[in-house]
Amino acid sequence: MGLTQCYKILSDHLVSGKLECGESISIKMDQSLTQDATGTMAYLEFEALGINKVKNELAVSYVDHNTVQVGFENADDHEYLRTIADKIGAVYSRAGNGICHQVHLERFALPGKTLIGSDSHTPTAGGIGSFAVGAGGLDVALAMAGVPFSIIAPKVIEIRLKGKLRPFVSAKDVILKVLEHFGTKGNVNTVFEYTGEGVDTLSVPERATITNMGAECGVTTSLFPSDENTREFLKAQGREEGFIPLSADPDATYDGLFEIDLSLLEPLAACPHSPGNISKVTELEGMKINQVLIGSCTNSSYTDLKKAAAILSGHTVHPTVSLGVAPGSREVMMMIAEDGTLETLIKSGARILESACGFCIGNHQSPGTDAVSLRTSNRNFYARSGTASANLYLVSPETAAASAITGVFTDPRKSDADLTEVRMPSSFIVDDSMFIYPSGKDDVKRGPNIGEPPKGTILPSIFKGHAVIKVGEKITTDHIMPAGARLKYRSNIPRYAEFVFESVDPSFSKRASEYRDKGESGFIIAGASYGQGSSREHAAICPMYLGIKAVVAISIERIHQANLANFGILPLIFRNEEDYQKINEGDELELLNPYSSLESGEFVLFDNTKGIEIPLHLFATDEQKKMLKAGGRLMEVKL
Ligand code: MIC
Ligand code: SF4
Numbered sequence: 001m002g003l004t005q006c007y008k009i010l011s012d013h014l015v016s017g018k019l020e021c022g023e024s025i026s027i028k029m030d031q032s033l034t035q036d037a038t039g040t041m042a043y044l045e046f047e048a049l050g051i052n053k054v055k056n057e058l059a060v061s062y063v064d065h066n067t068v069q070v071g072f073e074n075a076d077d078h079e080y081l082r083t084i085a086d087k088i089g090a091v092y093s094r095a096g097n098g099i100c101h102q103v104h105l106e107r108f109a110l111p112g113k114t115l116i117g118s119d120s121h122t123p124t125a126g127g128i129g130s131f132a133v134g135a136g137g138l139d140v141a142l143a144m145a146g147v148p149f150s151i152i153a154p155k156v157i158e159i160r161l162k163g164k165l166r167p168f169v170s171a172k173d174v175i176l177k178v179l180e181h182f183g184t185k186g187n188v189n190t191v192f193e194y195t196g197e198g199v200d201t202l203s204v205p206e207r208a209t210i211t212n213m214g215a216e217c218g219v220t221t222s223l224f225p226s227d228e229n230t231r232e233f234l235k236a237q238g239r240e241e242g243f244i245p246l247s248a249d250p251d252a253t254y255d256g257l258f259e260i261d262l263s264l265l266e267p268l269a270a271c272p273h274s275p276g277n278i279s280k281v282t283e284l285e286g287m288k289i290n291q292v293l294i295g296s297c298t299n300s301s302y303t304d305l306k307k308a309a310a311i312l313s314g315h316t317v318h319p320t321v322s323l324g325v326a327p328g329s330r331e332v333m334m335m336i337a338e339d340g341t342l343e344t345l346i347k348s349g350a351r352i353l354e355s356a357c358g359f360c361i362g363n364h365q366s367p368g369t370d371a372v373s374l375r376t377s378n379r380n381f382y383a384r385s386g387t388a389s390a391n392l393y394l395v396s397p398e399t400a401a402a403s404a405i406t407g408v409f410t411d412p413r414k415s416d417a418d419l420t421e422v423r424m425p426s427s428f429i430v431d432d433s434m435f436i437y438p439s440g441k442d443d444v445k446r447g448p449n450i451g452e453p454p455k456g457t458i459l460p461s462i463f464k465g466h467a468v469i470k471v472g473e474k475i476t477t478d479h480i481m482p483a484g485a486r487l488k489y490r491s492n493i494p495r496y497a498e499f500v501f502e503s504v505d506p507s508f509s510k511r512a513s514e515y516r517d518k519g520e521s522g523f524i525i526a527g528a529s530y531g532q533g534s535s536r537e538h539a540a541i542c543p544m545y546l547g548i549k550a551v552v553a554i555s556i557e558r559i560h561q562a563n564l565a566n567f568g569i570l571p572l573i574f575r576n577e578e579d580y581q582k583i584n585e586g587d588e589l590e591l592l593n594p595y596s597s598l599e600s601g602e603f604v605l606f607d608n609t610k611g612i613e614i615p616l617h618l619f620a621t622d623e624q625k626k627m628l629k630a631g632g633r634l635m636e637v638k639l
Contacts, residue, residue, distance in 0.1 A: 002249025002285035003302060003620065004156045004221050006191045009131040009246075011414030013114050015148040021155055021255065022189075024621045026148035029116040031058045031108065031130075033142050034090075035100045037361070037483070038536060040491040042137030043084045044453045044534055045143055048634055052088065054148030058108060059075035059090040062100035062437075066361045066487055067356040071487040076447025081492075082436065083444045090144070090438060092242070097434035098329025098355040101125070101297035103202055105208050106331055107432065110234075110242040115275060116143045120535040121213045121297050121378065127208030128245050129226035136537035138633055149622055152189040154220050158254035161198025163263030167419050168412040170307070171206035172283045172299055172376065172396035174260060176268035180278035182217045185474060185529035186270035188558045190255075192222040193276055195248060198262045204233035204299035212298045213378045216275040218532065218557050238430045248374045266412055267376075268392035273382040274474065281399055284409040289372045289591030291324045292404040292457065294397050295353065296360040296377035300328030303422055304397045308334070309344040311401035317349035318407030322364055326353035334429045348404075359574045362386040374400050374409070381478045381533060387484065422522040443544040450491045454528040454545050456568030456631030460596065463549065465520035468512045469505055470585040473527030477560060479504050479532070479541040490538060497542040509546060516547025521591075526553035526582050531560025540567040544632070550591065552605065554580055554618060565624035568632035572603060575615035582614065599636040 003011070017025030033043045039061055061081050066074040078095060083462040085092040097103055100117070101124035108116060113127030113279040120134035135149065143149050149244060158383035159178060165171075178192070192214050194207070202210075207224040214222030222231075225247035234243045267281035294300070294308050305327060319325045325345050327333040333355050336342040346352065359365035360377040366386030367373040373385060373392050380392035395403075395623060398412035398419075471479070482502050501508040512522050524530075524543065528552040531539060540563035554577050564571045570591075574580055575629060583589070589607035597603040620628060630636035 001253065002251035002254045002255065004193055005225060005248045006131065006156045006193055009114065010153065011095065011614060012278040013214055014249045019153055021153050023153045023488055024150060025153050026150045028116060029056055029143040029149050030113045031115040032056055032143050033060045033062060033104055033117040033122065034064050034137070034140055035119050035277055035535070036077055037249070037487055037490050038137045039081055040450060041383065041453055041537065042141045043081065044107050044119050045138045046088065046141040046375060048453055048639060049141060049145055051145045052091040054144045056144055058103065058323050059144050060093060060101065060108060061085045061090045062093040063095040064099045064355045065361055067095045067354055071364060071488060072447065073449040076081065077491055079445045079447065080450055081320045082191060084522035085399060086436070087442050088436050088441065088442065091600050093433045094436065095474065096330060096355065099297045100329065101212065101298065101356055102328035105204070106237055106329060106428070106594070110265055111230055111246045115234045116140055117283055118535055120533065121182055121212050123221040124208045124212040124297055126211035126222045127204050127224055128230055129224060131221060132534040134559055136535055136559060137175055138537060138566045138567055150621065151220060154189045155255040156193050156256065157256040158192045159192050159194050160196035160257060161194060161262055162196050162259065163198055164201040165262045165263045165265060167266050168398045168415065169267055170396040170398055171202060171209040173265050173268045174262065174279050175210045176270055177260055177265060179213065179216055179270065179276045184216055184218060184274055184532060185277035185555065187218045190219045192219055192241070193254070194222070194224045200227065200229065201262065203229055203303065205303060209298055213275065220558065228325055232424070236427050238617060239500035245604045252421060265300055267396060267399050267413070269399065270380055272391040272393070273380055275379060276396060277584060280436050281409065281411050283393070285411055287372060287409040289321060289374055289403055289407060289409060291367045291371055291373040292321055292400045293359045293365060293373065293375045293377070294400050295328065296357065297327030297328065297377045299376035299397050300326060300332060302332050303424060305332065305421055306341055306422045308397040308401040309312050309341045310419055310422060311398060311415045312348035312350070312405065312411065313344050313417065315348055315405045317404050321404055321407050322358060324353050325348045325350045326358050327355050329355055330434060331428055334431065336423070343409040361487065368384065374403055376400050379533060382478045383480045387612055388503060398545060445465055449491060453634065454541065455494050456544055458631040460521055461595065463521050465522050465589060465593040466515055467525045467585050467587045467589055468515060468522045469501060469508050469525065469549065470506060470525040470583065473495070473531055473554070474529045475526055476533040477531055477539040478533055481536055481542055493541055493545050496538060497545045500546060502543045512548060520547065522547045523589050524548055524551045525580070526551060527580060528554040528555055529553065531557045537563040537566065540564045540569055544569055552616060558584055561619055566633045568628055568630070568635070569626055570618045572616040573619050575617055579614045598629060
């Protein structure tokens with residue numbers, strides 16, 4: 001029986017376990033990446049593991065998230081990251097070099113390799129044929145220490161593409177179509193594999209737009225084959241020697257099929273407040289808009305910006321709209337500076353922003369009250385932009401540019417621009433001078449904001465506490481642990497913990513710590529798809545710091561589940577979904593017989609306030625059960 005591309009890479013990297021769908025396996029991770037917002041904690045954890053040198057093939061530390069630098073904290077973090085990378089043997093990508101996923105695709109990602117990154121959009125590299133997964137910082141630290149990464153051998157869904165995109169319809173519309181079909185919940189332990197003749201019509205950066213936003217569906221990763229377009233891209237990057245052809249066997253069998261005829265697609269948009277809330281642009285046309293932002297790891301490639309510039313050329317941004325453009329990397333910035341695209345953008349009135357995450361993570365460019373903001377990024381979660389009342393729509397660069405001119409949601413097919421001139425270049429301007437290669441020098445600099453990673457406490461034998469909060473479905477890690485203005489506290493857990501659930505219930509942190517100080521074990525009660533979105537392990541570390549010992553939910557997303565287990569918080573699932581309704585915030589709860597329940601994986605929750613028992617299932621592998629007993633992986637791991 002033929003193999004899928006996914007299982008070919010997995011079998012090449014298998015370290016332990018049976019390579020069969022649903023089994024727990026561990027795989028060798030060839031490459032790793034970190035970014036600064038998750039990276040400081042990842043390297044502190046690496047140090048806490050007592051390891052001196054990186055052991056995987058390539059570890060790259062990017063600085064791209066916290067580059068606004070209000071106050072000393074971020075600059076101190078960057079210094080720590082530069083000096084620890086130098087010591088342990090990681091390549092350091094300086095601020096200004098660009099967004100980790102864009103830069104990694106350009107300079108390091110290779111077909112057939114595995115990549116783990118402390119960022120949920122690491123699957124961007126699936127566009128070049130890498131098996132690339134997002135994970136919490138601790139899992140990345142362990143991978144850098146040479147420890148194999150554990151995953152559940154996934155289901156593989158074939159997404160078969162046929163036809164060719166029409167002008168003004170783009171890769172973003174393909175992934176929005178995928179999101180419309182699969183939604184943002186219920187796709188755990190799944191890989192999307194793209195096949196079909198339509199694949200040949202897409203360049204590597206276009207493919208990377210698609211694999212990037214697979215993260216929004218919650219899949220483990222997404223993969224494109226490695227073919228002649230891959231070779232051309234690598235050649236244009238001066239890296240052709242890394243090319244290998246790779247695809248599924250013709251007789252590979254899949255666990256599902258979704259077909260898309262590219263030639264029938266039309267411009268789409270993800271409406272507030274979920275990337276899975278899809279409408280046609282034609283249905284939104286005419287809506288007044290206030291802000292347009294082009295950039296992020298989804299849509300900031302050279303051809304993305306060329307297309308936007310072609311549409312904007314000869315026009316001025318509408319007087320009531322602010323347009324910002326953030327090229328994805330220094331390479332892209334140099335390319336558009338050289339060929340006049342930058343001038344076109346500036347002439348149109350675009351505000352040229354740093355090659356960094358910036359607006360996407362709510363670091364700056366917060367829209368006005370009740371504003372409508374069109375963005376080419378991948379997440380429009382509630383309050384992520386920094387303005388809770390704003391409405392964010394996720395669109396293609398073409399839709400963004402066309403709308404920036406008119407001041408209303410506009411179908412880009414109405415533009416008179418000629419996009420046929422926009423082609424992939426045969427060579428990119430390659431300049432690696434913003435990478436610092438490690439020297440091995442031990443001169444690690446730690447500013448006052450950089451603390452120790454907190455350790456957990458062992459599983460209590462009497463597990464009693466309160467339902468400290470009850471939340472609904474699709475609670476994202478942005479709800480749990482806000483970024484934006486709070487991002488600078490990533491290296492300072494006690495301070496950052498003050499903002500847990502800030503946009504949902506600002507009194508949570510105080511209440512949780514009061515219960516903790518009385519010696520209680522706190523509970524979070526949640527609906528379906530708890531912990532969607534980012535890989536930020538702070539969404540587990542900070543609740544742990546506040547005394548949370550269990551999350552009881554209808555379902556929990558993959559990366560967040562792993563982060564909870566890594567930090568000793570029990571991920572528990574309702575046996576009967578309806579029981580979610582029975583618990584109220586503030587109820588007194590007790591998990592009966594925690595130790596024997598941990599072994600069996602079956603828990604009984606006693607709601608003392610209601611006088612009822614609720615059966616729960618532990619969502620954890622055997623390996624995770626050991627960490628949960630110990631109070632987290634840092635308490636348990638011995639290398
Ligand atoms: C995001 O897009 O939400 C982030 C910011 O890149 C996160 C990582 C983080 O919170 O630092 C992610 O996607 O994992
Ligand atoms: Fe950065 Fe946004 Fe991409 Fe996250 S999604 S890595 S914040 S650009």
